[in-house]
Amino acid sequence: MNRRHFLQYAGAVALSSQFPFAWADTPSPITIYGPGALPSLLLGVAKQRQQQGLSVIQETFNVETWRTPDVLRAGLANGSIQASIVPSYVAVNLANRGLDVKLVNIMTWGLVDIVGSAGSISSLKDLEGRSVAVPLRNDMPDLVLQALCKLQGVDFKKIKINYTATPAESMAYWLKDRVEFAVLNEPLTSVALMRGKSKSPERVLNLREIWRDLHDGNSQGLPQAGLLVSSAFYEQNREFLQHFQSELSSSLDWSLANTAEAAKIGSKLLDIPSPAIKAAIPHANLTVAAAADIREDLELFFKTLYDMNPQILGGSMPKDNFILSL
Incomplete structure (x- = not known):
């Protein structure tokens, strides 16, 4: 990576919270948001696969990156953001502070x-x-x-x-x-x-x-971030979410098998040079694990954070209905 690309990348990391990216080819009521981080790569791949006619998803959807955690929280609170990749502890915190949100999956086992x-x-x-x-x-x-x-x-x-x-x-x-x-x-x-x-x-x-x-190998890793949706979004888009979860899994498989091409898609979405993304993919522990299938891993991680300081999670462990079963 040359100096110009490095400076572009460093600036992107520092400023990605200020300049969001929107990937929208047609008007659609469905927009999936994500941070300027590697799990969002899978959103971009899923979007491109749909554009190429390779997706199981029939509904059109758009992909955007959110500006800052404060923008994310405000968007979830006012309804302008109803589906987004978020840090897992933030998801619990938002739910415990009264937002009607559910965790769909985990998309990395540790970055x-x-x-x-x-x-x-x-x-x-x-x-x-x-x-x-x-x-x-x-x-x-x-x-x-x-x-x-x-x-x-x-x-x-x-x-x-x-x-x-x-x-x-x-x-x-x-x-x-x-x-x-x-x-x-x-x-x-x-x-x-x-x-x-x-x-x-x-x-x-x-x-x-x-x-x-x-944990003697009994944990798959650190469930750092995953897809969060509002209950209203889930009720209105149940079939879409089921297909989207499946498509994310296909996008993950494709990305791991085609790192150079995946890195190009990620570069467009995240505004990060593709060589950095290509080098990072094997080390990012990307996954698409349904939250309902990994309850023990989630509870172990959340309990560890809760024992450090309950306020990290908003004062309590997550309620049973916080984890969504598609």
């Missing part, structure tokens, strides 16, 4: 890694006394790191945390040697490895694997 110089650490315990850039305080990367440290008996207060306002800023801290390590989501992790070759970089800790090891 978070810690980047550093090869061989520099082998466990979270090794981070004590070391400097780490962490984006978005009290958001998913930070919460995952705190949860894993607590489960492993690591003193989080002994880690020299440098919080940043954006993921791109955390990456820049590491690239400029302001910190020894950075907690990053894909595809930023892949970009950091490309840009930091002189630092002998690697994913020094895979947080999904740490989570799985802590």
Whole structure:
């Protein structure tokens, strides 16, 4: 990736919350929203497959990326957004604060890694006394790191945390040697490895694997984000949602088998250079797991966050009807 593409990418990550993308070929009452992150790639692939006549979905639908978490919350509250990929803990929080919303699926088993110089650490315990850039305080990367440290008996207060306002800023801290390590989501992790070759970089800790090891392999991973819908949207579009879930699974299979082509679609939707997306796809743990089929994984993750601070989930564990059975 050359410097121009890198700067374009870093700007896209920092500003994607300000400049949304809309993919709409025909007027349609159905719009699926997503963040400027890798799970939204599957929305773009599903849309293109429909345009090519390869989809099981008969209804036309549009795809848009939302601007900021505040825009997402406001859109769900006023009804302008009725279906969107969201961080899983945000979904529970919104439901517990009175929004009539349901979780349809999970679309990644973990996007978070810690980047550093090869061989520099082998466990979270090794981070004590070391400097780490962490984006978005009290958001998913930070919460995952705190949860894993607590489960492993690591003193989080002994880690020299440098919080940043954006993921791109955390990456820049590491690239400029302001910190020894950075907690990053894909595809930023892949970009950091490309840009930091002189630092002998690697994913020094895979947080999904740490989570799985802590639970003796009985968990599939960290259910970080999934599709949330309003109850009204579900009632009006039951058949569409059933077909959409199936189409997302087909889109995932196609994306994993055709990473170069999928990366081009993702680049258009996410405004991120396709080489970064192609490199990230194998490490993003993308999935299309029906929420009703993975209740134990969800409850384990949510209980871990609840035990840290109930307010992360809006004060309580999710109600039974929060998980949608299509």
